[in-house]
Amino acid sequence: MKNNNKGVKGTPLDMKALQKEIGGLVLMLLALFLIAALLSFHPDDEASFGTLAWHDIFSRSARDVAESIHNPFGLFGARISAFFIRSFLGYSVILPLTAIFLWGWLLLRAKSLKPAILFSLYSLAFSLDIATMFGLTSAPFSDMMAGAIGRMLAEFLSVVIGFTAALVLLSVIALVLTLYMGQTALAEGMRLVLAAVKSSVRSFAAFRAKRAEKRKKKAELQKLKEKKREEKREEKRKLALKKEAQKKEELKKQTLKQEPESEPFVSASAVPLVTPVFQEELLLPEPPLPEPSAAERTPLALQSKIPGEPEMIIHQAVREKEADLDERRLKVQTKDREPYRFPSIDLLEKVPDDNDQIDQQHLDESKRKLLEKLKIYKIEVKRISTTVGPRVTLFELELEPDVKVSRVKSLENDLAMALSARGIRIIAPIPGKNAVGVEIPNGKPKTVWLRSVLQVEKFKNSTMMLPIVLGKTIANEVYIADLATMPHLLIAGATGAGKSVCINVIISSLLYACSPDKVKFVLIDPKRVELFQYQHLKNHFLMRFPGIEEQIITDPQKAVYALKCVVKEMEIRYETLEKAGVRNIGDHNRRIPEEALPYIVVVIDELADLMITAGREVEEPIIRIAQLARAVGIHLIVATQRPSVDVITGIIKANFPARIAFQVASRVDSRTILDGSGAEQLLGNGDMLYQPSNQPKSMRIQGPYVSSGEVEEITSFIGSQHALKNMYVLPSPDINKGNGISSSGYQEKDGKDSMFEEAARLVVTHQQASVSLLQRRLRLGFSRAGRVMDQLEFSGIVSEADGSKAREVLIQNEDSLELLLRNLD
Numbered sequence: 001m002k003n004n005n006k007g008v009k010g011t012p013l014d015m016k017a018l019q020k021e022i023g024g025l026v027l028m029l030l031a032l033f034l035i036a037a038l039l040s041f042h043p044d045d046e047a048s049f050g051t052l053a054w055h056d057i058f059s060r061s062a063r064d065v066a067e068s069i070h071n072p073f074g075l076f077g078a079r080i081s082a083f084f085i086r087s088f089l090g091y092s093v094i095l096p097l098t099a100i101f102l103w104g105w106l107l108l109r110a111k112s113l114k115p116a117i118l119f120s121l122y123s124l125a126f127s128l129d130i131a132t133m134f135g136l137t138s139a140p141f142s143d144m145m146a147g148a149i150g151r152m153l154a155e156f157l158s159v160v161i162g163f164t165a166a167l168v169l170l171s172v173i174a175l176v177l178t179l180y181m182g183q184t185a186l187a188e189g190m191r192l193v194l195a196a197v198k199s200s201v202r203s204f205a206a207f208r209a210k211r212a213e214k215r216k217k218k219a220e221l222q223k224l225k226e227k228k229r230e231e232k233r234e235e236k237r238k239l240a241l242k243k244e245a246q247k248k249e250e251l252k253k254q255t256l257k258q259e260p261e262s263e264p265f266v267s268a269s270a271v272p273l274v275t276p277v278f279q280e281e282l283l284l285p286e287p288p289l290p291e292p293s294a295a296e297r298t299p300l301a302l303q304s305k306i307p308g309e310p311e312m313i314i315h316q317a318v319r320e321k322e323a324d325l326d327e328r329r330l331k332v333q334t335k336d337r338e339p340y341r342f343p344s345i346d347l348l349e350k351v352p353d354d355n356d357q358i359d360q361q362h363l364d365e366s367k368r369k370l371l372e373k374l375k376i377y378k379i380e381v382k383r384i385s386t387t388v389g390p391r392v393t394l395f396e397l398e399l400e401p402d403v404k405v406s407r408v409k410s411l412e413n414d415l416a417m418a419l420s421a422r423g424i425r426i427i428a429p430i431p432g433k434n435a436v437g438v439e440i441p442n443g444k445p446k447t448v449w450l451r452s453v454l455q456v457e458k459f460k461n462s463t464m465m466l467p468i469v470l471g472k473t474i475a476n477e478v479y480i481a482d483l484a485t486m487p488h489l490l491i492a493g494a495t496g497a498g499k500s501v502c503i504n505v506i507i508s509s510l511l512y513a514c515s516p517d518k519v520k521f522v523l524i525d526p527k528r529v530e531l532f533q534y535q536h537l538k539n540h541f542l543m544r545f546p547g548i549e550e551q552i553i554t555d556p557q558k559a560v561y562a563l564k565c566v567v568k569e570m571e572i573r574y575e576t577l578e579k580a581g582v583r584n585i586g587d588h589n590r591r592i593p594e595e596a597l598p599y600i601v602v603v604i605d606e607l608a609d610l611m612i613t614a615g616r617e618v619e620e621p622i623i624r625i626a627q628l629a630r631a632v633g634i635h636l637i638v639a640t641q642r643p644s645v646d647v648i649t650g651i652i653k654a655n656f657p658a659r660i661a662f663q664v665a666s667r668v669d670s671r672t673i674l675d676g677s678g679a680e681q682l683l684g685n686g687d688m689l690y691q692p693s694n695q696p697k698s699m700r701i702q703g704p705y706v707s708s709g710e711v712e713e714i715t716s717f718i719g720s721q722h723a724l725k726n727m728y729v730l731p732s733p734d735i736n737k738g739n740g741i742s743s744s745g746y747q748e749k750d751g752k753d754s755m756f757e758e759a760a761r762l763v764v765t766h767q768q769a770s771v772s773l774l775q776r777r778l779r780l781g782f783s784r785a786g787r788v789m790d791q792l793e794f795s796g797i798v799s800e801a802d803g804s805k806a807r808e809v810l811i812q813n814e815d816s817l818e819l820l821l822r823n824l825d
């Protein structure tokens with residue numbers, strides 16, 4: 001017989017109800033998420049994810065972009081809200097989203113869906129009406145209320161029935177909807193929504209209370225277990241002590257039996273043991289630490305072993321093979337048949353005689369304090385090995401198997417206090433090793449001189465394209481990186497920490513390694529004082545810019561121009577490579593050596609100064625170069641003393657995988673630069689953490705020191721030579737045609753957007769220069785409209801952007817505009 005049990009769980013009917021409930025809950029949560037993301041819309045987020053496609057949302061670059069996102073729902077929330085506001089119905093979409101919530105609620109409660117259908121229709125009609133109304137107006141916030149659909153409908157209506165009739169019609173529709181439908185559907189809908197919200201809040205509160213109760217119970221259970229375990233341990237200990245005492249007693253009896261006539265002598269081990277404390281008191285003191293003799297101090301790779309302490313192995317410092325740089329061919333002939341001489345190494349000051357002796361006393365002292373502190377926290381160390389670097393010593397601690405690595409990491413501040421030293425850094429664990437690293441500053445820090453790191457075989461025989469010496473690692477190894485593979489470098493750190501010295505070292509390395517045919521520099525120095533010494537390089541290494549005299553750029557507006565010239569050069573180079581049928585500059589130069597292209601190194605010493613004055617205008621070309629220039633041999637070195645997210649924006653960071661952090665004020669600053677802490681513990685004076693683009697962890701390096709006197713010597717030596725006949729002039733961003741790599745996909749004419757002239761006429765007719773006007777009237781996307789506005793500014797049609805103030809239209813009437821457009825042609 002068939003059982004018709006409708007109410008029993010597990011029947012098909014019940015499953016259906018469950019599915020509906022789950023569906024309802026999902027709809028409610030989705031609606032709440034979308035509403036919250038929409039209300040958290042932040043206009044700056046669009047700039048951050050501007051170049052990130054939807055499908056890149058899980059990529060590595062997305063993680064960096066996500067850091068600069070203001071929307072609390074992250075990248076996804078930011079994109080969704082921007083989609084609703086820009087491409088859909090603007091904020092008016094909130095009503096249809098509320099309708100989704102209502103659907104969910106009614107499904108969950110298994111109620112009739114009629115009110116939801118009514119409310120959906122009403123909300124859709126009402127939001128379309130409102131969005132179109134805002135689309136008709138040009139109030140500052142109207143763009144955000146209308147969205148693309150509202151603007152499109154407004155445009156259509158104003159063409160078909162005119163602006164006034166459209167406004168009247170829409171107002172009447174809104175009134176009718178509010179008065180008639182509103183009384184029924186809206187009232188009902190709102191009542192239900194309110195009921196749903198109240199009930200959700202109540203359920204959530206109940207859920208939280210339940211969880212708190214559960215947690216409390218769990219904690220009590222844990223305590224009970226711990227107590228029992230402790231009791232068991234105590235019992236075991238007592239038993240062991242009892243056994244030990246019995247053993248001793250027996251031993252004593254035997255001894256007394258064997259030596260009845262001997263002198264009464266009480267040895268420490270023969271004393272009957274009553275308590276473990278007594279036993280500890282009777283232990284003989286450890287022999288005093290032997291003073292290290294002079295002979296012990298000198299050899300490297302020695303071992304120290306103090307009874308009761310883990311043995312210490314001192315690693316031998318790497319001895320770099322020296323080489324005389326002046327032995328190579330110093331005189332070469334440039335492409336335009338001018339002789340060129342490389343600077344001699346003798347232009348750098350002689351390195352003071354520095355002995356390699358290890359400060360053994362400081363080493364032992366640091367080790368003792370370190371172990372003492374670890375002992376307090378019950379962290380047992382099996383073995384220690386040390387490597388003495390130029391500024392810090394690395395203690396590698398091999399821990400007992402049961403010690404957690406994270407415990408040592410949490411002691412960073414306590415250890416710093418115990419050793420009364422700044423600059424203690426804990427690496428837990430050391431990558432690839434079963435050990436924790438503790439870096440402790442040396443008692444007597446050593447300066448690493450530029451001459452000493454250039455005079456090595458590694459540099460002399462380097463096959464790198466653009467070798468730059470970054471300094472010495474903790475093992476005293478000279479570290480050379482290839483700028484050509486980096487391919488761009490971000491340098492950040494507090495003022496006075498060593499950024500400028502580092503830039504001088506990098507440029508000097510390149511001057512010692514490359515001829516003027518191989519590398520050229522674009523130097524941008526908004527601080528005006530850092531790079532002026534390189535003026536001497538103007539006839540050999542510095543790029544020229546069309547229309548401006550200066551070769552070292554200090555003015556922010558000229559910096560934007562110079563960067564745009566570099567972007568143009570990059571585009572032309574792409575065309576050249578395409579024509580030659582090669583993939584990168586290396587292949588091109590090998591295939592057509594007579595037309596070899598020089599590498600271009602763009603140095604910006606103080607990005608913050610540029611970002612403050614030129615903002616997005618400067619960010620845009622930097623990002624374009626950073627994203628595309630690697631294959632064509634253009635490399636950026638950007639330094640800043642302000643490691644904040646408004647200077648190192650997510651998108652800049654995403655495109656500079658190789659970074660150097662000098663000492664910074666806080667952990668937050670360190671994170672901004674390196675995505676991890678550590679730079680706040682650095683010592684200044686060239687002590688850096690270098691994050692290579694191809695490795696997950698940063699490494700500590702001591703940067704070399706080069707004085708401004710030495711830089712002056714090198715540059716004036718080069719400047720005193722015959723000027724090159726053919727100087728490299730960058731193309732003007734506007735004059736040259738062609739755009740081989742236009743990533744935006746829109747047509748360009750003479751470097752300008754195809755809508756440029758129409759946009760110019762529009763802003764002059766309306767005497768209003770806003771990006772939203774261009775978006776609305778010319779149906780351009782947000783970023784394209786922004787670019788067109790930049791072109792209008794560059795052609796002198798509108799003023800430059802000034803914070804929140806609207807731009808001014810600089811051309812008063814259409815006749816003057818036509819004249820200007822003809823001249824631009």
Ligand SMILES: Nc1ncnc2c1ncn2[C@@H]1O[C@H](COP(=O)(O)OP(=O)(O)OP(=O)(O)O)[C@@H](O)[C@H]1O
Binds near residue numbers: 447493641685
């Ligand atoms: N590698 C180094 N070795 C030894 N001392 C150094 C090193 N680098 C920098 N210093 C010392 O620190 C001082 C400041 O360095 P530098 O001018 O490079 O700092 P900065 O970070 O560029 O500062 P700012 O942002 O104010 O320009 C130098 O004058 C020098 O005395």
